[in-house]
Amino acid sequence: MVGERIKELRKRKGYSISELAKHAGVSKSYLSYIERDVQKNPSLQFLSKIAKTLDTNIEYLLGQEIEEELDEEWIALIKKAIDDGVDKSEFQKYLDFIKFKKWEERDRSL
Structure with a gap:
């Protein structure tokens, strides 16, 4: 699934495999x-x-599109992270x- 989405x-x-690899540094x-599903567990990096x-985003590549609304508890958690000095880059990492670990667990159960 991951390989299919990357290839698509x-x-x-309009990238060849060589071009994408070069631009992404992989x-x-x-x-x-x-892409050929020979390797099924790509690293998070x-x-x-x-x-x-x-x-x-990684969610799309892993097939995990999320359509949930933020409730007050989520908003409070995000605000706390900001207050604690977590920047966007750190939060995204x-x-x-977390998404990678969930995907990895789901892949193991298949």
């Missing part, structure tokens, strides 16, 4: 393995680089890590 987005952008052979280069 890559083609929409190995061409590893990218090919992911790899997914992050690919998502950024393809103007998408934390979210990416």
Whole structure:
């Protein structure tokens, strides 16, 4: 699934595998393995680089689009993180890590 989504987005952008690998700073052979589903567990770092280069997010690559509204508890947690000095970049890395771990757990159960 991840490989299919990467390949689809890559083609929409008009990139060859070589071009995407170069722009994302990843190995061409590893990218090919992911797209062909030879390698099924890409690293979080790899997914992050690919998502950024393809103007998408890790959720989309992992097939986890979320459509939930924020309730007061979520808003309070986010405000607390900001008050504690967590910047957007750090928060995004934390979210990416959590999404990756959930995806990894789901993949193991299949």
